[in-house]
Amino acid sequence: MPSEPLLSPLDQAHRAAGARFTDFGGWRLPLRFASELAEHHAVRGAAGLFDLSHMAQLEVAGPQAGDGLDYALLAEHSQMPIGRAAYSMALSEDGGVIDDLIVYRLGEERFFIIANAANRAAVVEALTDRLTGFRAVLTDLTADRALIAVQGPASARIALAAGFAVAAELGYYRAVETVWRGWPVVVARTGYTGEDGFEIACPRAAAEVAWQALLAAGGPLGLVPCGLAARDTLRLEAGMPLHGHELDRQTTPFEGGQGAFARPKKVDFVGKSALAARPVAKRLVGLAGQGRQAARAGYAVAIDGERRGRVTSGALSPTLGHPIALAFIEGPAPAVGTAVEIDIRGRPARYEVTKLPFYRKETP
Numbered sequence: 001m002p003s004e005p006l007l008s009p010l011d012q013a014h015r016a017a018g019a020r021f022t023d024f025g026g027w028r029l030p031l032r033f034a035s036e037l038a039e040h041h042a043v044r045g046a047a048g049l050f051d052l053s054h055m056a057q058l059e060v061a062g063p064q065a066g067d068g069l070d071y072a073l074l075a076e077h078s079q080m081p082i083g084r085a086a087y088s089m090a091l092s093e094d095g096g097v098i099d100d101l102i103v104y105r106l107g108e109e110r111f112f113i114i115a116n117a118a119n120r121a122a123v124v125e126a127l128t129d130r131l132t133g134f135r136a137v138l139t140d141l142t143a144d145r146a147l148i149a150v151q152g153p154a155s156a157r158i159a160l161a162a163g164f165a166v167a168a169e170l171g172y173y174r175a176v177e178t179v180w181r182g183w184p185v186v187v188a189r190t191g192y193t194g195e196d197g198f199e200i201a202c203p204r205a206a207a208e209v210a211w212q213a214l215l216a217a218g219g220p221l222g223l224v225p226c227g228l229a230a231r232d233t234l235r236l237e238a239g240m241p242l243h244g245h246e247l248d249r250q251t252t253p254f255e256g257g258q259g260a261f262a263r264p265k266k267v268d269f270v271g272k273s274a275l276a277a278r279p280v281a282k283r284l285v286g287l288a289g290q291g292r293q294a295a296r297a298g299y300a301v302a303i304d305g306e307r308r309g310r311v312t313s314g315a316l317s318p319t320l321g322h323p324i325a326l327a328f329i330e331g332p333a334p335a336v337g338t339a340v341e342i343d344i345r346g347r348p349a350r351y352e353v354t355k356l357p358f359y360r361k362e363t364p
Contacts, residue, residue, distance in 0.1 A: 094278070096252060163180060245326070292316060
């Protein structure tokens with residue numbers, strides 16, 4: 001018998017708002033509230049509000065927390081200034097990606113980690129094992145926490161109007177612990193949409209109060225609640241990988257387009273020797289098409305009539321108005337502008353290799 005899905009602390013609020021749900025990573029979550037297209041455009045033009053309470057929330061604390069994370073994860077965390085966030089990965093011994101995650105340094109001896117819901121158990125197991133011998137303690141906070149994201153060009157004004165005063169001075173990929181209406185919260189200027197935005201980690205009991213406060217503050221500015229469908233098209237336009245699609249245990253960071261986050265000069269970390277010895281067998285590329293035919297994950301990609309790879313994620317881009325896709329290409333990376341064919345339900349569709357990201361937010 002399949003187990004019952006886990007429920008967000010905002011589940012009842014979502015049902016009252018008429019959300020359509022889906023199962024994701026063992027959780028029941030909103031797929032959309034109204035139109036996923038409208039939700040997508042709201043984030044690009046104003047702001048969207050996302051419930052991310054399914055994401056794993058972990059803490060690593062102790063005198064050797066930074067050194068332990070240096071060994072356990074891909075990036076170098078012991079040198080992070082307090083208040084910084086960093087993208088990182090937990091690798092397997094052979095260099096594959098167990099999970100990609102964000103690490104926040106909240107104190108000299110305290111780190112906060114957000115990991116993917118479906119990989120929570122694997123990350124906890126890996127960190128527990130790898131921190132053995134270090135004076136550091138791992139705590140899984142997930143069951144008692146919630147995570148809410150406000151994303152879009154109006155997100156700073158909305159966060160301020162809702163009482164999150166730290167949003168006024170918080171830089172990109174920065175985080176701070178503060179108190180909001182009596183609750184301890186972590187506010188980070190991070191996100192998964194390609195827009196400015198904030199992610200707010202709070203106690204489970206504060207979730208609905210924070211959700212409603214942000215909705216009330218953002219409503220006049222165009223904010224709408226958003227589901228997973230819009231989140232996926234937004235991250236795809238921004239060229240951001242999704243574990244299980246662009247990253248997995250069979251894929252190295254270099255193959256998944258995230259090699260820039262590797263720190264080869266680090267003395268040691270799990271997977272280092274494998275990364276140095278393992279050849280790059282495939283490369284992640286961006287593809288742009290014409291018309292309205294969207295390529296989907298698993299579709300075959302051919303170059304000059306020879307099958308060279310497969311699509312990992314694809315959609316008709318709501319912002320750009322044409323199909324886009326991420327794909328693994330075996331062998332050497334094709335140059336930007338290279339024509340490819342994608343087999344879409346038995347019919348070839350012409351795409352071209354293009355630079356990533358597909359969409360980049362405008363800067364003042």
